[in-house]
Amino acid sequence: MDIRSLKHFHTIAECGQFTRAAIQLHISQPALSNTIKSLEKELGCTLFERSTKSLKLTEPGEILYKHAGNVLELFDKIYKEMEDARNVGKGKINLGMIESYRYFISHMIGIFKSKNPAVSMKVRELGPKDIVKNLESFDIHLGITSIANDHNNFKYIPIxxxxxxxxxxxxxxxxxxxxxxxxxxxxxxxxxxxxxxxxxxxxxxxxxxxxxxxxxxxxxxxxxxxxxxxxxxxxxxxxxxxxxxxxxxxxxxxxxxxxxxxxxTVYLVYQPERYLPPPIQDFIDITLQFSNEIIVRK
Amino acid sequence: MDIRSLKHFHTIAECGQFTRAAIQLHISQPALSNTIKSLEKELGCTLFERSTKSLKLTEPGEILYKHAGNVLELFDKIYKEMEDARNVGKGKINLGMIESYRYFISHMIGIFKSKNPAVSMKVRELGPKDIVKNLESFDIHLGITSIANDHNNFKYIPIxxxxxxxxxxxxxxxxxxxxxxxxxxxxxxxxxxxxxxxxxxxxxxxxxxxxxxxxxxxxxxxxxxxxxxxxxxxxxxxxxxxxxxxxxxxxxxxxxxxxxxxxxTVYLVYQPERYLPPPIQDFIDITLQFSNEIIVRK
DNA sequence: CTTCTTTATAACTATAAGTTATCAATTCAT
DNA sequence: ATGAATTGATAACTTATAGTTATAAAGAAG
The missing domain is CATH 3.40.190.290 (D-Maltodextrin-Binding Protein; domain 2)
Incomplete structure (x- = not known):
């Protein structure tokens, strides 16, 4: 059982079909048949009840499907973190914010860029729910939002x-x-x-x-x-x-x-478990330091 | 990046040496060199600072090491769950209990076995802390303990x-x-x-x-x-x-x-996220039903 | 009953994961 | 200092496996 097999398995489960999954995975259909066959042999149980006209997960298949999803998500996150680790000092910061802070944030970026010219920033405007979702999937490093939620273990810093x-x-x-x-x-x-x-x-x-x-x-x-x-x-x-x-x-x-x-209250929010490269810590510091000053400027 | 690579990488990090890790993994040392080389190529950063007489993780290596540990643990759990799924109806229940319930539990097993003759049980005597540890690693399905802990999300049923x-x-x-x-x-x-x-x-x-x-x-x-x-x-x-x-x-x-x-208070404890095959649910029911009766028998 | 769709099988190929043999660099003991 | 020992890297080769194409088998639909 490796990620490749899990990816194949997961795709079939999602497509409900070997043929379509093969197309989506850019491999041939027999290759998929083989993967599943060997996966089933390894685990000692059938994963799909298959006939020529219907395909559905067995009980063990259902269990594996749930896990496979988690594993694939986890690998996604690892790749994203490793990208950050590779790009220390010259990487990219992904930030999501609720739309009303567009102007506020452009000031922050100006200050940040003058200190970290090699680091680029990608700022996305997201609703509060999307900020949570994107933080969870490691798609953004930082969020700016006015809604603090206790249910996840994010760190909220009131700005x-x-x-x-x-x-x-x-x-x-x-x-x-x-x-x-x-x-x-x-x-x-x-x-x-x-x-x-x-x-x-x-x-x-x-x-x-x-x-x-x-x-x-x-x-x-x-x-x-x-x-x-x-x-x-x-x-x-x-x-x-x-x-x-x-x-x-x-x-x-x-x-x-x-x-x-x-x-x-407006918060800067991030996932503390995630590896955050130095420039991001920098950005957090700058935000804390200048936030009041900028708003007072009105 | 597949689990094989991660396993290799993780073992080297734990051994602090390619040679010793190769022995532990039952492969040759050059094979390990290759794995790491290609892993480093894929991730675009070096993972170990290596010389002939010392080996240590780089910053990105340190990050990957943490993740690799999680992934390997997760895979372990998946294998254990799939084993349960494969053995529905004839599998094995692993139970850990604090030692003072040895006699109590032998009665439970008797009743359970007469209902589920094909399911075998492995009962281990563990301290309260080991019960928690073994539940977390999926090494036992059920625990019997007198210490309920809020910090994990186990389900405790007072018996x-x-x-x-x-x-x-x-x-x-x-x-x-x-x-x-x-x-x-x-x-x-x-x-x-x-x-x-x-x-x-x-x-x-x-x-x-x-x-x-x-x-x-x-x-x-x-x-x-x-x-x-x-x-x-x-x-x-x-x-x-x-x-x-x-x-x-x-x-x-x-x-x-x-x-x-x-x-x-004595509790039956288990991990609700884990897949628990039907016999285990049966065991839970029996425990609830007969526990008082048995203790009263004194 | 033929046609279409879908999965499985067979035979083959290319890739990559492993092997052994050997080298280069560094430490350590004399 | 210098030779022995240890450790990781490289080269050449082998084997296993993940992929390919072609085709068969089974079931559903017209």
Whole structure:
């Protein structure tokens, strides 16, 4: 039993067919027959119940399939770590962040690059769930997110905290106000972004506490879209304060909500079990050191 | 990179030498040189800093070594699970138990065997720590222990609870008493078994609470040895009640300790992630069903 | 009953994993 | 210092195996 056999076996199980699996693996079909035959001989049990018109896993096959998946994933991770190990000093940092920190991160990269010119960075914009998924599969080294999850054993480093503010169109009835209370928002139409599902929950609860359910008319993928919907008078939205500083525009009003104290914490997150080459530790340090300063700049 | 390479690499790292590793792997030394050479070529980095008189892992080598160990362990587990899968209905159950349940378990096996005559059982006597270790490495399917640990994700099923009693030599000053209090044990000499380290701790604390530290003169491996030391007048000991029923002897007295309420819980323990063939589930059921009855028989 | 699809078998080839023999470099003892 | 001993690398060769193509066998579908 080696990885090659497991890969073959796994592919057949996924394809439900020898022929198709052979094509996918870029080998001939008899080669696959052989692999499985010898695997079955080695393990002393049949793995597939096969006929010319149907193929399904036996009980032992089912067990091996589960393990094979784990092994293949593990090997994937090993290759990724070894790539990092090979490229010490000149490698690539993969970073995933929630979209609203696009501007924040470009500053970080500037500072980082001047210190580590040989290291390149690949920054991807991902939703909070994808950040978790990509960290788990070793596809990104670092994430920037506002949702800390205890269920995995990631390490979350809080970078900064910020308030939420209310964003309204230029001609909105709040235009001359600096601050309002939650109850004033009754009968308003809301726009929320999927990304900000954390604020969404807490905000709805806060509304319910003062006696109404906010009507959410629009759901957008990104904060930017939410913002542009607001600017076009389609509703109002609650957004993190830093987002405004990083996306200047005059076509909107910003109002503080006095009795909504909820804050958003932004974290740098990574997998501590994974080998992280020195530049990444560097990046973590820089992030910690400059994060506040940058946000304050608004 | 296949398991063969990883196995070779791992063995060299453990031996600190190509030559010795080659002997251990039953292959020639040049074969090993080749494996490592091609592995290094594949990964694009050197794994060992080698000279004729010293060998040590490089940084990437160190990372790969850690992973290789995990992979090899994982493969070991897969082989063990596949063996179980192959032998459904006629396989072997490996069980580890703390020694004091020897008699208890022999009854369980009798009942189990009459229902599953084709399944053989291998029962090993292990300390509580070894039970954990062997469960982790898939070397035993089931354990019987009195120490439940939250740190791993094993499943512990409480089988029964029992009191601890005081065991004294036949001619001891307590011989005409049915029960005593902890304070009466001041100035006595104690014998403890290593296995029962749970009772040991709680008992010493109970003594300290009433104002003295018990003097422990003997430490034994097994409860049986502790018992025979007691019978020979070398001290007194605190043992689980069931142990007496299962080891009849007239050369000792049994005394209850009125103000020592600590009970011992005995658990059946297993790894829920592991594939457990039907006979093992059967064994679990039987254990649950008959455990109390058997202990009551004393 | 023929045709199509799918897996298994047979015969062969190329690759790579192992072998032995030998070399080169370094340590160690005298 | 120098020869013996130890250790890893290299070369040439062998063997095992993972792949190939061609084809057979079995079952489903028209």
């Amino acid at each position: 900064f905290q910020e308030n939420y503010v209310l964003l309204t169109p230029p001609d909105h009835r709040f235009k001359n106000l600096n601050s309002i209370e939650i109850i004033d928002l009754k009968n308003e139409t809301f726009i929320h972004s999927l990304e900000g599902f954390k604020i969404r929950e807490t905000f709805i609860k806060a509304c319910e506490r003062v006696g109404f359910s906010p009507s959410v008319e629009f759901e957008t993928e990104s904060l930017e879209t939410a913002c542009s919907l607001v600017e076009n008078g389609l509703g109002i939205s609650v957004v993190p304060e830093s987002f405004l500083a990083l996306n200047p525009s005059k076509r909107r009003n910003v109002v503080f909500i006095k009795d909504f104290a909820s804050k958003r | 029964f609870q029992e009191n601890y009693v005081l065991l004294t030599p036949p001619d001891h000053r307590f011989k005409n008493l049915n029960s005593i209090e902890i304070i009466d044990l001041k100035n006595e000499t104690f014998i403890h078994s290593l296995e029962g380290f749970k009772i040991r701790e709680t008992f010493i604390k109970a003594c300290e609470r009433v104002g003295f530290s018990p003097s422990v003169e003997f430490e034994t491996e097994s409860l049986e040895t502790a018992c025979s030391l007691v019978e020979n007048g070398l001290g007194i000991s605190v043992v689980p009640e069931s142990f007496l029923a299962l080891n009849p002897s007239k050369r000792r007295n049994v005394v209850f300790i009125k103000d020592f309420a600590s009970k011992r």
